[in-house]
Amino acid sequence: MKILISIISLFFISFGLGVNKESLIEIFPADFPEPTYDLEKNPLSQGAINLGRVLFYDPILSKDRSISCASCHSPYNAFAHTDHELSHGISDLIGTRNAPALFNLAWQSSFMWDGAVNHLDVQALAPLTSKSEMGEELISVISKLQNSSIYPDLFMKAFNDSVVTGEHLLKALSQFQLTLISANSKYDKVMRKEEKFTAKELTGKRLFEKNCNTCHIQPLFSNYQFKKNGLEIDSTLNDYGKFNHTKLAKDSLLFKVPSLRNLSYTFPYMHDGRFSTIREVISHYTNGITDKTAISEELKEPISLTSDEKTDLVAFLLTLNDKEFVFNKKHHYPLEILKIN
Amino acid sequence: MIKALFLLVLMHTCYSMSSQSQSLAFEFTLGNQPLEIGVKTYSKSLKDSLQIDAFRFYISSVTLFNGKDSVHSLKQTHFLIDAEKKETTKLRFSTAKEFNRISFQIGVDSTTNSTGAHGGDLDPMKGMYWSWQSGYINLKLEGSSALCPTRKNEFQFHLGGYSYPNNSLTEVSLKMPKGKEKFILIPLDSFFKEIDLPFLYSVMSPGEDATQLLKIIGDSISSER
Numbered sequence: 001m002k003i004l005i006s007i008i009s010l011f012f013i014s015f016g017l018g019v020n021k022e023s024l025i026e027i028f029p030a031d032f033p034e035p036t037y038d039l040e041k042n043p044l045s046q047g048a049i050n051l052g053r054v055l056f057y058d059p060i061l062s063k064d065r066s067i068s069c070a071s072c073h074s075p076y077n078a079f080a081h082t083d084h085e086l087s088h089g090i091s092d093l094i095g096t097r098n099a100p101a102l103f104n105l106a107w108q109s110s111f112m113w114d115g116a117v118n119h120l121d122v123q124a125l126a127p128l129t130s131k132s133e134m135g136e137e138l139i140s141v142i143s144k145l146q147n148s149s150i151y152p153d154l155f156m157k158a159f160n161d162s163v164v165t166g167e168h169l170l171k172a173l174s175q176f177q178l179t180l181i182s183a184n185s186k187y188d189k190v191m192r193k194e195e196k197f198t199a200k201e202l203t204g205k206r207l208f209e210k211n212c213n214t215c216h217i218q219p220l221f222s223n224y225q226f227k228k229n230g231l232e233i234d235s236t237l238n239d240y241g242k243f244n245h246t247k248l249a250k251d252s253l254l255f256k257v258p259s260l261r262n263l264s265y266t267f268p269y270m271h272d273g274r275f276s277t278i279r280e281v282i283s284h285y286t287n288g289i290t291d292k293t294a295i296s297e298e299l300k301e302p303i304s305l306t307s308d309e310k311t312d313l314v315a316f317l318l319t320l321n322d323k324e325f326v327f328n329k330k331h332h333y334p335l336e337i338l339k340i341n
Numbered sequence: 342m343i344k345a346l347f348l349l350v351l352m353h354t355c356y357s358m359s360s361q362s363q364s365l366a367f368e369f370t371l372g373n374q375p376l377e378i379g380v381k382t383y384s385k386s387l388k389d390s391l392q393i394d395a396f397r398f399y400i401s402s403v404t405l406f407n408g409k410d411s412v413h414s415l416k417q418t419h420f421l422i423d424a425e426k427k428e429t430t431k432l433r434f435s436t437a438k439e440f441n442r443i444s445f446q447i448g449v450d451s452t453t454n455s456t457g458a459h460g461g462d463l464d465p466m467k468g469m470y471w472s473w474q475s476g477y478i479n480l481k482l483e484g485s486s487a488l489c490p491t492r493k494n495e496f497q498f499h500l501g502g503y504s505y506p507n508n509s510l511t512e513v514s515l516k517m518p519k520g521k522e523k524f525i526l527i528p529l530d531s532f533f534k535e536i537d538l539p540f541l542y543s544v545m546s547p548g549e550d551a552t553q554l555l556k557i558i559g560d561s562i563s564s565e566r
Contacts, residue, residue, distance in 0.1 A: 041457060118475040121457030125465055129472040138466045166466030170458035245474050247548070 028106070029183040031191060032219060035106035037120060037178060042171045044178065048158040052176025053334045055169065060144055061128060063136040069127065069173075072099040075332050078262035078325065079103065079180060096237055098273035100258060101266040103182040103325065108224050113255050113271040115226055116245045120177060121170045138166055145169070150338070180331055182261050183219075185322040191219065197319065204316025207309055211285070214298040215257045221320060226254035227296040230289035234272055241271070253294060261320045278317055282310050360437040364522055365403075367422050367430040368566070369396060371529045378425040386530050389538075391486045393529065396424040397469065398480035399449050399462070403432065405440035412438035419449060421462040421469060443523075444514040447559055448479030451510070454503040476503055476547065479510070480555060488538040496538060500555050502547025509552040511559040524566055531561035 027044070028035060042048075055061065059068045073079040079102035097113055111117035117126060128136055145151040145164045152162040159168045189195040197205065208216075217223045226242050233239070233253065242251035255271050269275045275284065285303050289295060305313065325331075369376035371393065372384035381392045400422055403415040413436040423429045453459065454476050469478045482498040489496050502509040517523055535557045544550045 038456070116474040118455045119457040122465065122470070122475050125470060125472040139468065142466055165460060166464040167458045167460035170465070174457070 027179055027181055029181065029188075031188075032104075032183065033107065036109045037106040037174075039178075042121070042174060044175055045158065047154075048172045048175040049179055050176075050334065050337050051154045051158040052172035052174065053331075054150070054154060054337055055173055056176055057333050060148065061136060061141055063140075069124075070333075072127075073102050076265070076326060077101070078182070078265040078322075080266040082265075082267060096239060097271050098268065101262060102177060103180045103261065104220055104259060105180065106178050107220055110224070110256070114241045114244055115256055120174045124170055124173045142166060142169065180325075182322040182325040184324040185261060186319040188219070188322075190319070198315070200312045200315045201319055202316075203309070204312035204314070207305065207313045208316050211303050211305075212260075215296075216260050221260040222257045225257055226251070227257055227298070228253045228294055229255075230284070230291070230295040230299060231255075231270060231274070232290065234274070237272060239272065260317060262322055262326065263317055264321045265326055278314050279310060282313060286310075360435045361521070362433065362435040365432040365434070365443070365525060366522065367424075367432075367525050367527065369424050369527050369529060373530070376424055376529060384530050384533070387533050389486055389488055389533070391484060391529075391533065393424070393482070393484040395481055395483040396529075398422055398447055399469065399477065400432075401446045401449060401453075403443065403445040405436065405438065406442040406444065407438065407440050408442075412436070412440050417462075419453065419461075419463055421467055441517055441519075442514065443517050443525075443564075444512065446510050446512055447555060448501065448510040449477040449503065451503040451508065453477075471499075471501070471546075474546070476501055480558065482532075486533075486538055489542040490539060491542055496542040497545065498543075498551075498554060499545045500551040502551050504547075507547040507549070507552055509547065509555045511555045513559050513562055515562065515564040517564050524564060526563050526566060527558065528561055528563075532558055 056069045056073075059065045059071070061068060070079075072081045074081060081099035100113065105111075105120055108120070109118075111120065111123045112126070117123045125138065128138055128141060142164050145155075151164060155164055155168060155172075156162040158172055161168070186195055186197075190197050215223055215225070215227055215229075231253075240252050242254040243249070263269075263278055267276050269278075269281050275281050282305065285299070286305050289299065289302075292300070371377075371391065372382045372387075374382065376382075376393060376396070378396070379392065379394055381390050383390045398421075399419055401419045403420075404411050405413040413434070415432065415434050420432060421429060449463070453463065458465065463477070469481065470476070471478060478499045479501040480498070481500075482496075484496060485494040486496060487494055500509060515525065532554075536554065541550070544554060
């Protein structure tokens with residue numbers, strides 16, 4: 001009896017580890033730091049990744065079945081949104097912030113521009129239940145999924161249980177989003193010694209390391225902390241960032257440092273989408289900061305760049321575009337999964 | 342193998358025989374009567390008619406003590422108690438140990454609050470989770486009273502908050518009389534006596550008010566009927 005149990009558990013353990021290890025190697029690049037997402041609590045499996053991907057593209061998640069996660073997070077924009085400065089939800093209610101790009105989420109420990117969400121798993125509750133976004137209550141989403149022709153089977157394949165629960169819905173969405181990894185830009189290839197920077201890109205890299213690397217730290221190009229980068233408050237929005245949910249004076253105007261990967265796909269820039277080109281952003285850092293008291297320590301030294309230097313800095317930033325990521329079919333509309341089902 | 346299985350079953354039976362199955366029942370009162378959800382009730386001590394439409398809260402880390410020594414901890418770490426669903430108001434457990442004190446927390450601890458999606462009573466589909474900001478709602482109390490200057494005289498308390506300086510997790514420790522069935526009594530009159538409904542009728546996010554109100558409820562709890 002005991003032996004039998006041990007054999008069975010050995011089988012399960014090794015099988016479990018096998019799945020984990022394989023996916024770990026596959027998805028997390030060796031030259032990146034340790035991810036912060038705890039995979040032991042939500043071990044990756046192809047079934048759950050597939051389910052998350054189908055959910056991500058399915059407007060069934062919104063009340064009037066008109067909008068999916070991908071409506072605001074388009075794969076061709078590195079999962080950001082480019083049409084509008086501020087993202088649009090159902091009934092054209094305009095959200096108050098620019099939809100951020102989604103990639104390398106496993107390395108973030110807080111989410112949203114102001115960090116109001118503390119874990120990737122629970123992030124989806126915000127668009128699912130906030131009135132200005134998908135306008136749907138979780139419990140009715142769950143019953144729609146349970147009664148659909150495809151989902152009980154997809155949940156079964158993902159979690160060995162065809163009963164739809166909030167926990168499994170959220171964990172599947174996390175799994176798909178964890179696979180959105182951008183690590184194949186020209187910058188990454190140069191770091192892996194597979195390609196070489198041009199002279200302009202190399203000058204740009206030096207300028208970047210002198211002026212920007214304190215917050216937009218390599219190789220993720222963010223420290224994922226909350227900083228003030230000197231943007232003047234937009235009086236039509238009055239968005240005070242982290243202060244909005246902590247109500248602590250020290251958090252006023254703090255916003256999350258975004259990654260600078262894939263900038264060519266993710267315009268417009270900043271939490272409210274106020275800049276539409278990278279050059280405008282650079283000019284903000286050189287000439288646009290008016291109130292020197294309202295910025296973080298790292299930016300207290302004024303930044304001055306000649307026109308040529310700005311061009312070089314832009315050239316370096318463009319090496320962070322990851323075409324392979326943006327055009328990776330495994331992240332796109334899940335046609336092949338839906339065909340099988 | 343069959344022998345071993347038999348032994349296992351036997352051992353299990355012996356074990357359960359020595360421990361005693363017990364229960365801990367939550368009871369709620371308003372106007373000195375058992376609370377009825379959705380029914381207007383007059384409270385003499387409050388000189389007010391109130392109706393409670395929802396009363397739900399989390400209980401966690403239930404531990405039994407004999408004097409100073411903890412003798413048993415309930416295996417399930419979090420329970421969602423809903424005054425409207427009788428089956429959720431009784432916690433069952435078995436222990437062979439004597440105990441004369443019990444401690445638990447009202448709410449969900451900060452570790453559970455910051456480690457992603459959970460299932461069972463903690464599944465966000467239970468409606469006890471904020472969406473625009475991470476965190477469990479530790480306690481929901483909704484209803485109406487003529488004292489509230491609001492639409493339909495409604496009051497709404499969604500109390501929670503897990504991080505400094507608004508950690509609202511509330512410790513409760515109660516002496517327990519002997520007996521197989523034990524009770525934990527929450528008299529809502531004491532809560533409403535402490536708050537000023539004409540001015541405080543809506544608390545919907547973490548903060549000083551939420552923490553304070555949870556403490557008031559915690560302090561009003563007793564084990565005597």
